[in-house]
Amino acid sequence: MDTQIFKPDEVTAAAALLKAGQLVAFPTETVYGLGADATNEHAVKQVYAAKGRPSDNPLIVTVTGPDMVTQYTEPLSATAKQLMQHFWPGSLTLILNLRPGTLSKAVTGGLSTAAFRNPQNQTTLNLIQAAGVPIVGPSANTSGKPSPTLAEHVYHDLKGKIAGIVDDGPAAVGVESTILDLTADVPTILRPGAVTEEDLAAVIGTVRSNHHKVGATEVPKAPGMKYKHYAPNAQVYIVDQVTDWPAALAWAQTLDGPVGAMALDDVLAANSLPANVEAFSLGQNVASASHRLFDGLRHFDLESPVKTILTQGFAATGLGAAYMNRLNKSAGQTHFQK
Structure with missing residues (x-):
């Protein structure tokens, strides 16, 4: 497979590949993500294969905003709406309860919840808008390796395995988004990021942190909780x-x-x-x-x-x-x- 490189003004062509069930890497302010139509189970399963990612490691769903989220979730709580208004678009991922049958278990790792993010990158928002569907967005790298902050990093790991890469230059933040679980009794940070515990507490009050590594038989609610991550060869x-x-x-x-x-x-x-x-x-x-x-x-x-x-x-x-x-x-x- 040839891996095409797209410029930001070529997202319509990249979106056509996504609509055809192909994989396209995309830029965000945190790191580059590996995109597939989140409503196409076959395409989503290709993401796991391309990355070498365990199938019980759930995927983040990347969206253009709250309106797209509500097509798949239970009604949003006041807390969720408040966080979206304050931090979206941005480096905050929210775990929410799904309406049954809306997203494949290939996206959720078999859970009844899913993680949603609205990135602060206009090129990718244009890409999703052109595709007309949310896209899954794990980091666009070989599973376990350091996350990619440049299109060149993506090309090194995934050339010949994916259809395209949208190159929008270096990622501004450099570490993945904060993941906040809103399905817990108390909003709980499962992965820290640029949106800090202090930032969140200032908006919604009490926030808990839980960065434990889950057990061998436990299904993680968020990426990075179970398997080896970010490791170079050295x-x-x-x-x-x-x-x-x-x-x-x-x-x-x-x-x-x-x-x-x-x-x-x-x-x-x-x-x-x-x-x-x-x-x-x-x-x-x-x-x-x-x-x-x-x-x-x-x-x-x-x-x-x-x-x-x-x-x-x-x-x-x-x-x-x-x-x-x-x-x-x-x-x-x-x-x-x-």
């Missing part, structure tokens, strides 16, 4: 404190072969890097670090043959909660120990 080590970097770099010098170091500019500038260590800048703060995290992991996968990557950790508060959620999964919870 082993990632989290360097928790800025004061740990001299020891981490001294250890890196003892290793055979090249080592990657991903950190803020001031950390890299303050430390002398051994000859076998290649630096990748995470910018000036946690916001830029979140934006560049997946790009850095993919850089070392694709352009530098490292077997070890040292990566700066942050406090898991605010946007740092999303960053550390992804980094801990990339590292398999492996931290550098002095």
